[in-house]
């Protein structure tokens with residue numbers, strides 16, 4: 001039997017935990033698949049990339065394209081140019097891309113132009129906000145993919161409405177949750193991170209904000225910072241800052257109630273926001289699983305908090321992951337300070353909505369995907 005040659009792509013931080021379970025499953029079925037991994041190098045820092053490979057037990061990439069940061073056009077073009085070379089050498093039967101980052105768009109576009117089929121993991125999500133670069137990446141990738149693996153039923157509905165043939169679409173669940181399930185024993189281990197446990201006893205909010213719409217304009221960033229400071233009057237805020245956010249804080253300035261933490265978190269006080277560098281995958285999950293509430297503009301964190309049952313406030317006007325609001329712990333609050341503070345009061349008073357885990361978010365999505373690849 002000839003093995004199917006699968007080339008999987010990762011590029012940016014949110015790709016790693018989504019693709020890792022698929023790589024493990026492909027390797028487990030090595031009799032059927034010859035699996036290789038390409039890292040575009042869109043994210044390249046130790047804290048944004050290497051630590052994830054290590055913690056998720058991912059094999060080293062067979063190719064690292066080393067593209068680094070640049071404008072959208074340059075970054076996308078450079079990935080396409082370098083990925084085309086890899087496809088020419090490897091002649092894969094299928095390229096697997098995940099999520100909605102520039103690497104996803106660039107590699108799917110390169111592959112289809114070389115008549116190589118593409119599988120998109122996390123297909124069909126729509127915010128209907130075309131000012132978001134991710135929405136453009138999702139629309140283009142879905143429209144040219146041959147296999148579309150969705151995480152929630154809204155994805156199937158959108159793809160159908162866009163005219164994608166039914167036989168290409170498969171509701172498989174969420175591979176990001178596969179990774180979370182895999183490490184759940186570690187998360188529930190008491191004493192895992194004593195300092196975080198001590199903070200959790202008194203309560204704290206965890207914040208991550210990095211979307212261009214929230215941090216690239218001084219007025220928007222000022223609103224975000226004001227919200228975090230107001231929240232900190234209730235409970236201390238741990239603000240894990242993405243490099244983009246960190247750079248904007250340096251450019252636009254911030255007041256002295258934002259306190260830098262480099263190493264271990266020491267005593268924390270209300271009225272202050274503690275700025276942390278990017279955390280590793282497991283450190284972040286552990287901290288999130290102990291938080292009183294999470295304030296974020298990330299996509300994946302809306303899903304992880306839903307799975308963990310941690311209240312989540314999404315500081316955006318929309319979400320491409322509506323199931324996290326419908327059955328999960330998420331609420332879309334924009335930058336409405338009054339509303340956010342009211343939500344935080346409800347959470348502290350134990351009056352948050354009852355939540356559930358969405359269908360098929362059971363840790364077995366990668367298995368379903370690889371079953372389909374086997375028979376495809």
Ligand code: UD1
Pocket residue numbers: 012013014042043044045048049069070100101102103133134210242243244247298299
């Ligand atoms: C990208 C994704 C976004 C995702 C986010 C998660 C796109 C369009 N956006 O946004 O969907 O939510 O990743 O992190 O693909 N930088 C570093 N070190 C790194 C990588 C980036 O310092 O390892 C800095 C650089 O200054 C760079 C900036 O972060 O210019 C932005 O990086 P980029 O990859 O362009 O986009 P993200 O904002 O990370």
